[in-house]
Amino acid sequence: MPDNMLDRINSPDDMKQLNRKEIKLLCEEIRTELIETVAKNGGHLASNLGVVELTVAIHKAFDSPKDKIVFDVGHQCYTHKILTGRREAFKTLRTEGGLAGFPRPSESVHDSFVAGHSSTSISAGFGISQAKQIKKEEGYVIIVIGDGALTGGLAYEALNNAGRTQDKIIVILNDNKMSISQNVGAMAKYLARIRSKPTYYKFKSTVERGIRHIPFIGKKLRDMIFFSKSILKNAIYHSTIFEDMGFSYLGPVDGHDINTLLSVLDIAKRQERPVLLHVDTIKGKGYSFAEENPKDFHGVNGFDIQTGDYFSSVNSFSYIFGDYLCEMAKRDDRICAITAAMKSSTGLKKFSMDYPSRFFDVGIAEQHAVTFAGGLAISGLVPFFAVYSSFLQRSYDQLIHDIAIQNLKCVIGIDRAGLVG
Numbered sequence: 399m400p401d402n403m404l405d406r407i408n409s410p411d412d413m414k415q416l417n418r419k420e421i422k423l424l425c426e427e428i429r430t431e432l433i434e435t436v437a438k439n440g441g442h443l444a445s446n447l448g449v450v451e452l453t454v455a456i457h458k459a460f461d462s463p464k465d466k467i468v469f470d471v472g473h474q475c476y477t478h479k480i481l482t483g484r485r486e487a488f489k490t491l492r493t494e495g496g497l498a499g500f501p502r503p504s505e506s507v508h509d510s511f512v513a514g515h516s517s518t519s520i521s522a523g524f525g526i527s528q529a530k531q532i533k534k535e536e537g538y539v540i541i542v543i544g545d546g547a548l549t550g551g552l553a554y555e556a557l558n559n560a561g562r563t564q565d566k567i568i569v570i571l572n573d574n575k576m577s578i579s580q581n582v583g584a585m586a587k588y589l590a591r592i593r594s595k596p597t598y599y600k601f602k603s604t605v606e607r608g609i610r611h612i613p614f615i616g617k618k619l620r621d622m623i624f625f626s627k628s629i630l631k632n633a634i635y636h637s638t639i640f641e642d643m644g645f646s647y648l649g650p651v652d653g654h655d656i657n658t659l660l661s662v663l664d665i666a667k668r669q670e671r672p673v674l675l676h677v678d679t680i681k682g683k684g685y686s687f688a689e690e691n692p693k694d695f696h697g698v699n700g701f702d703i704q705t706g707d708y709f710s711s712v713n714s715f716s717y718i719f720g721d722y723l724c725e726m727a728k729r730d731d732r733i734c735a736i737t738a739a740m741k742s743s744t745g746l747k748k749f750s751m752d753y754p755s756r757f758f759d760v761g762i763a764e765q766h767a768v769t770f771a772g773g774l775a776i777s778g779l780v781p782f783f784a785v786y787s788s789f790l791q792r793s794y795d796q797l798i799h800d801i802a803i804q805n806l807k808c809v810i811g812i813d814r815a816g817l818v819g
């Protein structure tokens with residue numbers, strides 16, 4: 399007889415047998431496994447600790463691989479890997495020949511799509527869903543996207559495209575208020591406004607239930623209000639941007655409460671159109687050092703579990719670049735700095751504090767960052783965009799069309815180009 403919960407889980411089907419108390423224990427064991435492995439091997443700790451209950455609830459409520467789960471960025475897929483037959487292999491996370499730190503369809507049938515670069519999940523998930531329809535295959539597509547990833551334009555192109563359909567896609571917005579650093583921008587503010595009304599979802603279902611129980615016309619009336627874009631509906635439901643785009647909005651709900659998650663996933667399954675489920679989570683949940691400092695525990699090279707001490711380099715190429723830029727900015731007030739949600743890791747933290755009016759965190763939006771730099775440059779300023787080479791791939795068209803053809807003076811500080819140890 400296995401003496402812990404994890405020993406019983408060799409595939410998502412094994413989850414179905416567990417009761418609520420056992421699920422709670424399972425979540426605790428998963429957290430321990432995540433902390434111990436990442437402390438040794440390095441990896442994305444805080445993001446993974448934040449989605450333990452969510453991932454367990456998804457696997458309990460749905461049937462992978464018939465139902466497809468698509469993770470945005472993919473750095474938060476560790477619990478998913480542990481629950482889908484890769485618990486032993488998890489010890490080899492990010493080692494040579496070992497388990498990948500991101501979803502890899504070549505590794506498991508439960509990994510639906512390769513990820514790494516942000517904001518792709520809704521596009522990929524919608525494609526998978528449309529293919530299911532053409533091939534007459536059953537099943538849901540569950541998409542897990544963070545509030546940081548939702549700052550990328552690609553996500554809106556996909557919402558715009560999917561919102562006009564009746565596809566069974568459930569977009570789960572994992573809102574932990576953080577990108578790598580604090581999430582910024584108008585959408586972050588908008589989500590904060592929704593979160594500040596925790597009674598919204600409850601109120602909505604109470605209203606719905608109330609209307610449905612009016613004799614004879616209740617259900618019809620409820621459908622009429624719910625599926626219309628009427629002023630009446632807005633007055634009752636305070637419709638969100640997601641509803642206005644054709645999604646059924648559910649939330650915000652506590653992303654660490656398994657019972658709530660299971661109930662709301664059940665409601666999501668019964669909608670006859672795409673759903674956006676807004677889930678409120680804590681980045682780093684369950685490990686005090688990561689909860690207090692989610693930015694530094696976003697990605698770590700290993701750490702001491704007892705003290706929370708982690709290795710950090712203060713003299714990297716990026717820091718030297720950032721310091722030098724501050725020196726230059728002192729002499730030249732045309733100099734501006736731009737980051738796409740990576741202020742610290744690209745070395746721009748000091749600049750952001752010394753010159754806040756000339757510093758721009760544009761969100762995970764590399765294409766916008768380059769064209770925005772073009773706008774600054776054509777107006778006589780000297781923008782520096784600091785970016786990892788891999789993410790700059792997003793901006794090839796903007797580099798050519800919006801910078802090079804116009805001969806604009808923009809400096810692109812390209813980090814992590816070439817081999818990275």
Ligand SMILES: Cc1ncc(C[n+]2csc(CCOP(=O)(O)OP(=O)(O)O)c2C)c(N)n1
Pocket residue numbers: 445448471473474514515516543544545546547548572574576577578681738739740762764789792
């Ligand atoms: C195109 C692109 N730019 C930058 C990154 C680097 N990056 C990895 S995770 C992350 C933050 C993601 O935030 P969120 O989606 O909210 O997930 P969380 O880690 O908070 O769970 C960033 C900026 C990336 N993966 N892809």
